[in-house]
Amino acid sequence: MLRARVLSALLALAVPVVASVAVSLTPSTALADDAGDKLLAEVDAAMTKAKTHTFEYDITNQEPGKAEKKLGMKVWIKGEKRLSEFTAPADMKGTKVLVISPTQMYVYLPAFGKVRRLASHVSEQNFLGMAFSQDDFASLTYAKTYTAATGASTDTTQKLTLTPKSGVTAPYGKIELTITKSNKLPSEIKYYNSEGKHIKTEVRSGYTCEQGICTPKELKMTDHSKGGHWTKFTRKSWKVNETLADALFTKRSLGE
Numbered sequence: 523m524l525r526a527r528v529l530s531a532l533l534a535l536a537v538p539v540v541a542s543v544a545v546s547l548t549p550s551t552a553l554a555d556d557a558g559d560k561l562l563a564e565v566d567a568a569m570t571k572a573k574t575h576t577f578e579y580d581i582t583n584q585e586p587g588k589a590e591k592k593l594g595m596k597v598w599i600k601g602e603k604r605l606s607e608f609t610a611p612a613d614m615k616g617t618k619v620l621v622i623s624p625t626q627m628y629v630y631l632p633a634f635g636k637v638r639r640l641a642s643h644v645s646e647q648n649f650l651g652m653a654f655s656q657d658d659f660a661s662l663t664y665a666k667t668y669t670a671a672t673g674a675s676t677d678t679t680q681k682l683t684l685t686p687k688s689g690v691t692a693p694y695g696k697i698e699l700t701i702t703k704s705n706k707l708p709s710e711i712k713y714y715n716s717e718g719k720h721i722k723t724e725v726r727s728g729y730t731c732e733q734g735i736c737t738p739k740e741l742k743m744t745d746h747s748k749g750g751h752w753t754k755f756t757r758k759s760w761k762v763n764e765t766l767a768d769a770l771f772t773k774r775s776l777g778e
Contacts, residue, residue: 558671564706565699575761576766578595578757579758583753585651593608593611594610596609603620604660604662605618617631617632620773624661640656648751653745653748664699667686670682670683678702679709680703681698683699695715702729705736711725723744
């Protein structure tokens with residue numbers, strides 16, 4: 523049943539022509555400040571400091587009124603490119619998702635033996651039944667799309683409010699970040715739609731560091747627009763700055 527639902531969802535997402543349809547928003551530029559933009563650049567730098575990452579995750583997905591579902595996933599990241607492969611459950615094993623850029627994503631379906639391009643017109647929808655969207659998986663940095671304003675500060679954290687830059691397409695109308703001062707990385711991310719409604723909250727916790735590079739042990743996204751539907755990624759293993767061939771992040775590699 524899970525396999526049929528996932529395959530149906532993937533086929534609905536996959537189309538040969540991809541068009542950019544994210545809403546181009548006119549932000550309130552009065553919110554921007556130099557300190558906010560400077561900190562946001564530091565956040566981007568901290569998030570992209572590593573040359574490569576290799577992760578293995580256990581995933582728990584909880585939709586309202588349904589039993590929890592357990593999944594497994596391996597993830598390889600190099601620059602903006604990301605390859606994810608499901609390792610569990612058995613009926614999803616071998617399904618792969620390749621992100622080349624925020625507007626160029628592909629999926630490999632073992633049951634069909636085919637690579638399909640994912641449509642950007644559904645990039646804001648929940649992906650594969652999880653609380654994360656295609657945009658959430660594809661977006662690794664913020665400063666190209668958003669301008670930032672500083673907010674409340676404590677001894678350990680700094681709030682940032684992000685609004686889309688004028689004339690730039692953005693997946694969210696506003697994002698509120700809680701940044702941990704010690705590592706310049708987000709501990710909480712609140713996402714708002716173009717009408718200003720708070721629709722999602724992501725919590726990143728349990729950061730550990732290797733070679734001066736830090737990543738969270740756990741990521742949990744809650745979709746408030748879907749009755750509290752949540753998905754939690756728990757890191758099983760992590761390798762940083764290992765050599766990953768460019769060929770790994772190609773359409774050709776998906777079916778191998």
